Amino acid sequence: MRKRLRPGASCAVALGLALSLGACSGGTAKHASANAGTITVEAPNSAPTFTNNFNPFSQSDTGPGLNIIYEPLVASNRAKGGVLIPWLAKSWAWSEDGRTATLTLRPGVKFSDGAPLTPADVVYSLDLRLKNAKLGGASYSAVKAVGSDAVAVTWKSAAYQQLSDLKTVNIIERKLWTGRNPLTYVDKSPVGTGPFSVKTFSPQAVTMASRADYWGGKPTMSFLKYTAATSANIQTQLQNNSIDFCTCDIDAKSYVASDPKDHRFIMAWDGSVVSVMLNNAKAPFNDVHVRRAFAQAVDSEAIAKLSSSKLPLQQPPASPTGLSTKTYKDWIDPQHLAPRKQDVAAAKASLKAGGYSVDGGRLVKDGKQLPVTFVAPTDTPFIKTIAQLVVQQIKQTLGIDVRLSGGSNTGDEISKGHFDLAATWMSSGEGIYTALNQMNGSLASPIGTMSNNNTIRFRDAAYDKILAKMAGTKDQTRLKELGMRAQAIIVDQVPTIPLFSSGAAGVANTMRWTGWPEAANPDYLANTGSGTEFITTLLHLRPAKG
Incomplete structure (x- = not known):
């Protein structure tokens, strides 16, 4: 039976894709006095140190968490065979020839600077990919605004199955990016529609604050901390309960065996x-x-x-x-x-x-x-x-x-x-x-x-x-x-x-945060490598009692 999210977060039952092995979560401390308002995670594909650049188009190293700062129009539920679901777009309709999809934007979506999401922002974001192959290119051939709350995306031929290509396009705020070179701009203060915004940065850790005005509902944790754990020390940090969640290659069997009560295995079969x-x-x-x-x-x-x-x-x-x-x-x-x-x-x-x-x-x-x-x-x-x-x-x-x-x-x-x-x-x-x-x-x-x-x-x-x-x-x-x-x-x-x-496999710790997806038949996947999946996981988590 599918879990129901609280009002305002219904679309967040989406999942994205990640081709990495290892998903783990553990409490950051054995003591209830630890900061229960913060969840600490290892950044996906973590480098030894972080780079203070949150440009989503950057071709070099960037800071962690870009995939939860910026969001796409649509997402997919990989726990359910990749079915496409709404995200920033609440719905879409196809033209009779199957070449044009008109996507209606979700009302009430705001960027982290308070500006509302508009069709102009979406058109600008999609056009960047269309006009610049170095940004990844695009399968669609044209995009335009339709009224005050929709955009029309057109392909050269019938493209019902290619709407999913929009999952990889981050929506950015037009007024902030006009005049910037998306390939070279160094962005230390990113603005996106996601549930968190950057609060503090250091080469070893980045802390993000949750947004009270997030369209999907405020996460229960006040802060999300990314730590630059590496393959050399991640097992130790998990065993010491200094990391709450990660996507990492570890000995999951021994981690679970070390504390069967609180250390759980999570397998996200992601296709x-x-x-x-x-x-x-x-x-x-x-x-x-x-x-x-x-x-x-x-x-x-x-x-x-x-x-x-x-x-x-x-x-x-x-x-x-x-x-x-x-x-x-x-x-x-x-x-x-x-x-x-x-x-x-x-x-x-x-x-x-x-x-x-x-x-x-x-x-x-x-x-x-x-x-x-x-x-x-x-x-x-x-x-x-x-x-x-x-x-x-x-x-x-x-x-x-x-x-x-x-x-x-x-x-x-x-x-x-x-x-x-x-x-x-x-x-x-x-x-x-x-x-x-x-x-x-x-x-x-x-x-x-x-x-x-x-x-x-x-x-x-x-x-x-x-x-x-x-x-x-x-x-x-x-x-x-x-x-x-x-x-x-x-x-x-x-x-x-x-x-x-295979999939995103690893462990989870229920000591400080509960609500992780079920292991046998999950409604969504737990995966830091995919923004919509990680957002969905975070919105389901609750502080552990005791």
């Missing part, structure tokens, strides 16, 4: 699937025979089991469709629900069918050696462990030596296509179309150029035609049928190697 990325644009993985061979050689069940060793639950091995079985069970073709089984004989046969052999640990074709490198960041222990397991299995099954490579920051290298194999969280809990559209060929850029989408550079004309049809339908039965056709192509062409369904 993500830990996967091995294959670079479809360069040899040898531009050949489907090699992609099939590597997928058949990997034992995803064994990797899922080992990767769950620090969690109180088992993350399930993934469907070969690349879709999370926890989020999209009802959308996945039943014949593709079960994980792909390791089949060494079939893997070797796939290599042979493509004209490949293995000589001295090297993949060989037409007398030419094809070295294979797995790029894994050294500063992400979890992903590095996944890479090591995959490398071991490829060596054991196919006899191929895969070289591990990577430094403290490999993101740019991967985005530019300078890799053979890499591991990451793929898929998405934002809905079946969004999840499948990540491998849309039109989003793939040439090797050497940055790509924020379709980083594996998969291209298949038949697949892209199916995606276009999915975007243009609002019929759920038709959407499901098209989705299954797309899944069949993914299973056959193997653009990635899905390993296991």
